[in-house]
Amino acid sequence: xxxxxxxxxxxxxxxxxxxxxxxxxxxxxxxxxxxxxxxxxxxxxxxxxxxxxxxxxxxxxxxxxxxxxxxxxxxxxxxxxxxxxxxxxxxxxxxxxxxxxxxxxxxxxxxxxxxxxxxxxxxxxxxxxxxxxxxxxxxxxxxxxxxxxxxxxxxxxxxxxxxxxxxxxxxxxxxxxxxxxxxxxxxxxxxxxxxxxxxxxxxxxxxxxxxxxxxxxxxxxxxxxxxxxxxxxxxxxxxxxxxxxxxxxxxxxxxxxxxxxxxxxxxxxxxxxxxxxxxxxxxxxxxxxxxxxxxxxxxxxxxxxxxxxxxxxxxxxxxxxxxxxx
Amino acid sequence: xxxxxxxxxxxxxxxxxxxxxxxxxxxxxxxxxxxxxxxxxxxxxxxxxxxxxxxxxxxxxxxxxxxxxxxxxxxxxxxxxxxxxxxxxxxxxxxxxxxxxxxxxxxxxxxxxxxxxxxxxxxxxxxxxxxxxxxxxxxxxxxxxxxxxxxxxxxxxxxxxxxxxxxxxxxxx
Numbered sequence: 414x415x416x417x418x419x420x421x422x423x424x425x426x427x428x429x430x431x432x433x434x435x436x437x438x439x440x441x442x443x444x445x446x447x448x449x450x451x452x453x454x455x456x457x458x459x460x461x462x463x464x465x466x467x468x469x470x471x472x473x474x475x476x477x478x479x480x481x482x483x484x485x486x487x488x489x490x491x492x493x494x495x496x497x498x499x500x501x502x503x504x505x506x507x508x509x510x511x512x513x514x515x516x517x518x519x520x521x522x523x524x525x526x527x528x529x530x531x532x533x534x535x536x537x538x539x540x541x542x543x544x545x546x547x548x549x550x551x552x553x554x555x556x557x558x559x560x561x562x563x564x565x566x567x568x569x570x571x572x573x574x575x576x577x578x579x580x581x582x583x584x585x586x587x588x589x590x591x592x593x594x595x596x597x598x599x600x601x602x603x604x605x606x607x608x609x610x611x612x613x614x615x616x617x618x619x620x621x622x623x624x625x626x627x628x629x630x631x632x633x634x635x636x637x638x639x640x641x642x643x644x645x646x647x648x649x650x651x652x653x654x655x656x657x658x659x660x661x662x663x664x665x666x667x668x669x670x671x672x673x674x675x676x677x678x679x680x681x682x683x684x685x686x687x688x689x690x691x692x693x694x695x696x697x698x699x700x701x702x703x704x705x706x707x708x709x710x711x712x713x714x715x716x717x718x719x720x721x722x723x724x725x726x727x728x729x730x731x732x733x734x735x736x737x738x739x
Numbered sequence: 740x741x742x743x744x745x746x747x748x749x750x751x752x753x754x755x756x757x758x759x760x761x762x763x764x765x766x767x768x769x770x771x772x773x774x775x776x777x778x779x780x781x782x783x784x785x786x787x788x789x790x791x792x793x794x795x796x797x798x799x800x801x802x803x804x805x806x807x808x809x810x811x812x813x814x815x816x817x818x819x820x821x822x823x824x825x826x827x828x829x830x831x832x833x834x835x836x837x838x839x840x841x842x843x844x845x846x847x848x849x850x851x852x853x854x855x856x857x858x859x860x861x862x863x864x865x866x867x868x869x870x871x872x873x874x875x876x877x878x879x880x881x882x883x884x885x886x887x888x889x890x891x892x893x894x895x896x897x898x899x900x901x902x903x904x905x906x907x908x909x910x911x912x
Contacts, residue, residue: 439748446756454763461771468778475785482792485799516832542836543800569801675832676801682825690821691890736888736895739806 463534470524471537477504478522478541484561485572491599496557501527504557505535506548506576508664511671518668520544525551545665546574547657554578560600560656564649566720567728568680568739570673573649573665575656577604583655584610586622589631592648617655627655634718644714646721654714663713670708677705680738693736700727779911786908787877790839794881794906797837802826809886809897818844818904820887823869824861830869841871841907843878844885848901862887876907 477496484494505523512518521538556579561572577583582604585592596602610616618625628637629651635644636654643662645651654662681702684695700723707720731737797803798816803826805817823844826833845866856864885902888895 438745439752442749443752443756446753450756450760450763457767465774468774472778472781472785475782476788479785479789479792482789482796485796515835517836541838543838569804569806571801672801675829679802679822679825679829682828683822686821686825687888691888691895693888693895737806737808739801739808 466526466528466533467537470526470533470535471539473498473502473526474504474522474524474537474539477524478539478544481541481544481546481559481574484559484574491560491562491595493600493602494559494561496559498526498555498557501553501555502557503527503532503535503551503553504548504576505538505551506546506661507538507550508661508668509540510664510667515542516675517542517671518664520546520665520668522546543571544574545571545669546576547653547661547665548576549656549658550661552576552578552581554580558602558604560602560652562649562652564647564669566646566669566673567724567731568676570669570676573653573669575652577656579604582606582611582614583617584608584614585617585619586610586625587619588617589619592619595648629655644717646717646724650714650717666714666717667711670711674705674708677701677708681705683738687736687738691736695736695738697727697730697738700730782911786911787879790877790879790906790908793837793839794879794904797842797906798881798883798904802833805884805886808888809899814884816881817884817886817899818902820844820862820867820885823867824856824858827856827867827869828858834870837870837906839870839906840876840909842869843867843905843907844869844883845903845905846885846900847882847903862889871907876909878905878907880905 480494480496484492503525505521505525507521507523509515509519509521519540519542521540523535523538525532525535527533558577558579560575560577562575564570564573584606585596586608588596588607593607596605597607606614615626616622616624617627617629619629619631622628626638629635630637633644634646634651635642636651638654638659641659643654643659645654650666653665657665681698684698684701687693688695704720704723704727707716707723711717711720731739798818803818803823805814805819807813808819809817843866846864851865852860852863854860854864856862856867880903883902883904884899886897886899889898890896
């Protein structure tokens with residue numbers, strides 16, 4: 414009996430040992446391979462989520478680019494548009510100068526959205542060739558105000574777009590009446606204030622004022638911002654200089670001059686064409702050639718002054734013509 | 740015998756794990772292909788929206804617009820045919836400028852000779868094709884006034900006709 418009992422105990426021990434070995438090996442195998450699969454899955458998700466986010470950001474950037482189309486003005490001199498986003502968003506506007514393949518350069522837009530208190534990575538940018546967006550390096554907020562104004566030099570070159578947001582306000586001190594009227598009446602700009610400045614607003618001084626962030630000197634046609642000076646011609650470029658960084662302003666001006674150069678060529682050829690077709694002899698062909706040369710040679714905003722004379726002559730000559738070119 | 744049984748179990752487990760792995764890979768592939776298809780659909784939708792918004796505004800862009808040539812004040816949705824014919828000759832630099840496949844201006848009334856406008860046929864022609872001469876792709880259109888200068892009885896006159904501005908975009912496959 415005792416012998417039998419001992420035998421049983423030994424057998425159980427043996428069984429336990431054998432079972433434990435089989436069980437643990439297969440489980441170890443399953444755990445290793447399972448962990449590998451799980452690792453692969455987590456790795457794929459970690460890699461894919463930013464990619465999906467980038468895809469969504471690219472979609473939003475494209476949508477913003479498309480929404481800029483209605484800002485092409487008709488007979489109105491200036492327009493405004495509001496873009497609302499669901500979450501806190503940063504819009505990065507950049508400018509790429511002309512290349513042989515992209516003669517007019519391009520405007521790029523990138524989006525970064527705030528999720529779980531972190532800004533998403535801005536990897537993908539959307540390029541648009543026919544838009545000129547003037548902004549700081551990035552604009553942050555949920556409501557974006559885009560103002561648009563036609564830039565004529567002397568004919569219409571493009572509609573300039575100024576990107577601002579509800580999180581940054583501007584205060585214009587001693588602004589001329591025409592600027593006040595345009596901002597208040599035509600644009601009804603909600604983030605541009607006059608004289609009574611909200612706290613932390615960007616102070617834009619016209620000739621006088623203290624603690625100015627931006628100084629506009631109308632007699633010199635210059636705008637000083639962050640210790641840097643840029644030059645302008647006309648109100649459209651003046652707003653551009655106020656609302657954008659120097660880097661973007663100078664780059665967009667070069668792009669605008671590329672378009673102006675091409676338009677000068679079109680008007681020059683139109684003048685020749687009308688002269689042949691209907692006998693409208695135009696006296697402005699030479700001026701158009703000179704303007705085109707100036708536009709081609711423009712390197713920075715400080716060269717704008719050299720074109721003003723030709724622009725004024727063209728403006729006068731075109732308005733007196735029987736066959737106006739524009 | 741015991742060894743063989745153990746091997747069998749490991750084999751079973753490996754097959755099961757491989758099956759699970761393949762299942763998840765397939766699931767992932769289905770998800771990714773659905774996502775890509777969805778993205779392509781959205782891209783086409785955005786292209787369509789771009790074409791819709793562009794067609795209503797392109798007539799006012801400086802390369803097309805009449806500006807103050809045909810009246811003392813600026814006209815909206817008025818295309819300067821003489822200027823567009825010059826643009827057609829210098830279109831190379833504008834190939835990706837508007838982000839659409841092609842732009843066509845087709846006379847609607849009065850109906851003229853059914854041929855494309857070239858230096859030789861203009862103004863006795865029907866359509867001005869810019870960017871791409873093929874009429875493939877989806878198109879959205881808008882009615883515009885198409886104006887030009889003409890000589891009539893020794894006098895220079897403004898002649899305006901009704902036309903359709905068609906912007907074409909491609910579906911993303």
